[in-house]
Amino acid sequence: MVQMTMIEALRDAHDVAMANDDRVVVYGEDVGYFGGVFRVTAGLQKKYGKSRCFDAPINEAGIVGTAIGMAAYGLRPVIEIQFADYVYPGMDQIVSEAARLRHRSAGDFTCPLVIRMPTGGGIFGGQTHSQSPEAFFTHSSGLKTVVPSNPRDAKGLLLAAIADPDPVIFLEPKRLYNGPFDGHHDRPVTSWKKHPLGDVPEGNEIIPLGKARITREGKDVTVLAYGTMVYVAEAAAAETGIDAEIIDLRTLLPIDLDTIKASVEKTGRCVIVHEATKTSGFGAELSALVQENCFYSLEAPIIRVTGWDTPYPHAQEWDYFPGPVRVGAALKTVMER
Structure with missing residues (x-):
């Protein structure tokens, strides 16, 4: 290493x-x-x-x-x-x-x-x-x-x-x-x-495409994230004390649906986090996949935490990003429903 x-x-x-x-x-x-x-x-x-x-x-x-x-x-x-x-x-x-x-x-x-x-x-x-x-x-x-x-x-x-x-x-x-x-x-x-x-690792270690990674195991709610938002989700879980299972998707397409299904079926709740705008963002596809495949396991509506539906706001950059406060609020909301 x-x-x-x-x-x-x-x-x-x-x-x-x-x-x-x-x-x-x-x-x-x-x-x-x-x-x-x-x-x-x-x-x-x-x-x-x-x-x-x-x-x-x-x-x-x-x-x-x-x-x-x-x-x-x-x-x-x-x-x-x-x-x-x-x-x-x-x-x-x-x-x-x-x-x-x-x-x-x-x-x-x-x-x-x-x-x-x-x-x-x-x-x-x-x-x-x-x-x-x-x-x-x-x-x-x-x-x-x-x-x-x-x-x-x-x-x-x-x-x-x-x-x-x-x-x-x-x-x-x-x-x-x-x-x-x-x-x-x-x-x-x-x-x-x-x-x-x-x-x-040194050398030619290949990580297969299409395989997600569970970065934090939990039983209360599944959080789907990728890239920078993985760390935001981990911070929100730590700050709220909610036992969230965080999945780093790694590959968006092909998606690791098996890992997502197993987690949501266990937790019964799902929060999706990404930096891009909400409307027609990849979170919409994730939400549809969870709804289609895990409907009878869901205990609460799926929540998306995303960037704003605006052109990228340079002056408000750090308000535009989903942060631990916004993600934490979503975690609390989904647990209360």
Whole structure:
């Protein structure tokens, strides 16, 4: 085990994949010489050369489109979109080409492509650097969508994504890049960048896609969360004293329905937490799945705690996020019903 931040773990995953398979190529805006805006790819170009790790023009549609061609040809491209907010010019390529290639070719072609994107807020990046667009991708059949919450999962899930024969959207919560987020606070914690989050195995440890992780066992209520919100949910449970079982989904699609069902059938209650806006957010799909599969086990209505239904409010960033106060209130409400 080596103690790493999420950035270091992601870099290590790239390194392991590139060393083991010369079909893996890494590119995007500033990922080569500079090493990426968050330094995830630092040192890879020097180690593997400009043909394996290289820069691309500021053209998301072009980056995604060429990556799809490379993947169909037999390479395994891992591309970085600097911020998830920048991906929209490439959405037609992702939805109309990458997601459909296997099916429209009747299996003659696959698209082993990974699209990495920093997601979510917390760095005062404003409206164009802070969005959480995961629901766009989970709505598109043919894509897999991953959101890690810690360095070990980030490395293992990225290695699994690179090895997968189909396109994977890999969303990396920016607030977790450099260390643990203190979920007990509704405001930034000045010391959070100083402490690595956890131990990461050396080598090629793959964490399978589609398998959730129970981060806290409990019997009173099930909390479904992913990314940064896992820590907020843990803080809310600790502050309220409610015996919540917290599930870190890790992979949004394919979803680990078995783990969700087993937990809700045990607790009889469910709270869903995510940073994105509420209307048509991924929490709506989770709520429908729980209702459809666990109706006779539910003791109370499902509650969603989310961001606001507004454009991303830079000036009220830390009020927009679900914090332990809002999540704690939901836990108390669901227990009283």
